[in-house]
């Protein structure tokens with residue numbers, strides 16, 4: 630039984646996922662809470678999503694942010710890569726600093742809540758486990 634579950638874990642599907650670290654007024658960062666019925670429902674994340682075949686990561690971010698939140702973002706630069714193994718899937722999470730063009734026009738299609746949060750308060754939220762290293766790394770920087 631143990632061998633079977635270990636095998637199942639090793640054979641879990643892998644995905645490349647992008648995450649946008651969107652910096653707004655007062656250097657606050659946008660986080661969004663995953664809606665019910667999604668994997669990790671109720672957890673807060675940096676918006677983004679799975680990279681499609683032949684898609685550039687920057688294009689994925691722009692597409693996902695438009696689909697999920699109805700916003701146009703400019704991708705500024707890459708921040709960090711981390712791997713995380715969930716029970717059902719492995720993800721390689723690549724985060725990028727982004728800027729939103731019109732912060733007031735949000736439309737929540739995949740999330741039930743968004744918040745602008747100071748870097749030092751990010752870890753007070755129930756973040757998706759893969760996002761905790763990102764929040765920690767942001768806290769370790771002197772400025773964002």
Ligand SMILES: Nc1nc2c([nH]c(=O)n2[C@H]2C[C@H](O)[C@@H](COP(=O)(O)OP(=O)(O)OP(=O)(O)O)O2)c(=O)[nH]1
Pocket residue numbers: 646647648668669674675676677678679680713720722757758759760
């Ligand atoms: N977008 C995003 N996903 C994250 C983060 N942290 C984290 O563990 N994930 C996980 C949750 C999901 O299992 C996976 C991304 O899938 P998704 O459901 O958001 O992406 P998607 O819209 O392209 O996928 P789908 O629902 O259409 O299948 O990565 C994060 O900060 N942002």
